[in-house]
Amino acid sequence: MEPRISVLLPYRDVAETIDEALSSVLVDREVPIEVIAIDDASRDASAAKVAAFRDPRVVMVRGEGAGIVRALQLGMAHARAPFLARMDGDDVSLPGRFAAQLDALSRDARLAVIGGRVEAFPAHVVQDGMRRYIAWMNALLTPVEHARDLFVEAPLCHPSVMIRRDALEQVGGYRDTEWAEDYDLWMRLDAAGWSLAKIERDVLRWREREGRLTFTDPRYSLERHRALKARFLAPKLAHIARGRALTCWGAGPTGRRFARALEQEGVRFSRFVDIDPRKIGRIARGAPIVGPDVIDRARELIVVAVGAEGARALIRAELTSRGWIEGDEFVCAA
Known part of the structure; x- marks a missing residue:
């Protein structure tokens, strides 16, 4: 057989x-x-x-x-x-x-x-x-x-x-x-x-x-994993951005490392989002850090890149509650 x-x-x-x-x-x-x-x-x-x-x-x-x-x-x-x-x-x-x-x-x-x-x-x-x-x-x-x-x-x-x-x-x-x-x-x-x-x-x-x-x-290694994810995420972001600016939600180590990996693929974030008041107003990877109250659904595509346990689920729930559509208006990465 x-x-x-x-x-x-x-x-x-x-x-x-x-x-x-x-x-x-x-x-x-x-x-x-x-x-x-x-x-x-x-x-x-x-x-x-x-x-x-x-x-x-x-x-x-x-x-x-x-x-x-x-x-x-x-x-x-x-x-x-x-x-x-x-x-x-x-x-x-x-x-x-x-x-x-x-x-x-x-x-x-x-x-x-x-x-x-x-x-x-x-x-x-x-x-x-x-x-x-x-x-x-x-x-x-x-x-x-x-x-x-x-x-x-x-x-x-x-x-x-x-x-x-x-x-x-x-x-x-x-x-x-x-x-x-x-x-x-x-x-x-x-x-x-x-x-x-x-x-x-x-x-x-x-x-x-x-x-x-x-x-x-x-x-x-984690570095090679990030490079792999960036290699395949970059064209996906280009496809779904439709003229919107790219924003990274996460100005901590995870977000900055992922931003660095995407830069190797020719992708740069226009700004970072963070809830930590000590980071808001500062600069990360040459881009300003802002609070989540100013994000604009019509003008930006968000990549959520956070490392703290439970943070991704909270941000996903927050964006979804505001009407943001995952896979089209925001993407989770790490």
């Missing part, structure tokens, strides 16, 4: 966890799958453990040790199915995930990526920042919510998703670039008019561990 889903599972030096990870995928038999297991030059027994499964659904591919993007590209070259699921060699996929995600993609032709809620483990390793990020990410379900917060942070956990193959190929597949390969992909799909969403159920246990690329690779 031809697979409906190809699970791309790149791995390197995960001998301690690959049995559990691969077993969690293979036990899910509701939909015909194949697992493209790409060994990215492991130096331990990882590949031998994968081979020991002797399951015809597992396709072993020898990688080059060139990193996750090249491994995913190799996996795609061997994959046969029209839908591609992601999995890592140290996570745990939850039962029923693939059928539920396939159903969601089958019901919405404009949906390119479907994720699901994730749980980080083991609990004693997970830091407060990661807990907050996962809680934020898990709260985003609909395409509208994902599009709304796309420039705040990456809204999907990569190993939790299933991707429509033709959408992925349309935007050029995975690419090795100066920032995170998954966030870059979400941005390109959004720019091409595709939607992102999640199913309302847990689909993955996401293992937290020292040495994860998120913490060690400079392409995953």
Whole structure:
């Protein structure tokens, strides 16, 4: 039987966890799958453990040790199915995930990526920042919510998703670039008019561990994330501005850093907004800081870029209560 889903599972030096990870995928038999297991030059027994499964659904591919993007590209070259699921060699996929995600993609032709809620483990390793990020990410379900917060942070956990193959190929597949390969992909799909969403159920246990690329690779740094967001937000702002001046709500460190990133893309704010009376009347990045009482819906497009916990939600509620339309008259970023 031809697979409906190809699970791309790149791995390197995960001998301690690959049995559990691969077993969690293979036990899910509701939909015909194949697992493209790409060994990215492991130096331990990882590949031998994968081979020991002797399951015809597992396709072993020898990688080059060139990193996750090249491994995913190799996996795609061997994959046969029209839908591609992601999995890592140290996570745990939850039962029923693939059928539920396939159903969601089958019901919405404009949906390119479907994720699901994730749980980080083991609990004693997970830091407060990661807990907050996962809680934020898990709260985003609909395409509208994902599009709304796309420039705040990456809204999907990569190993939790299933991707429509033709959408992925349309935007050029995975690419090795100066920032995170998954966030870059979400941005390109959004720019091409595709939607992102999640199913309302847990689909993955996401293992937290020292040495994860998120913490060690400079392409995953906050600075590179800002640069990525600015690269894709700049043309979006140009499209929706319609002659309006650009204003940044947030004259603190988050707003100033984001302004600096946008300046690299040729975008400058005409002024900043802040509620702190000590900042009002001062200058940030060469632009005046004003209070929120003077903003003009007809003449300016606002980018909300604040870092204080809860501040974005308060500003979003304030602007919405005044009749401002998110996505057309204001955009949230970070």
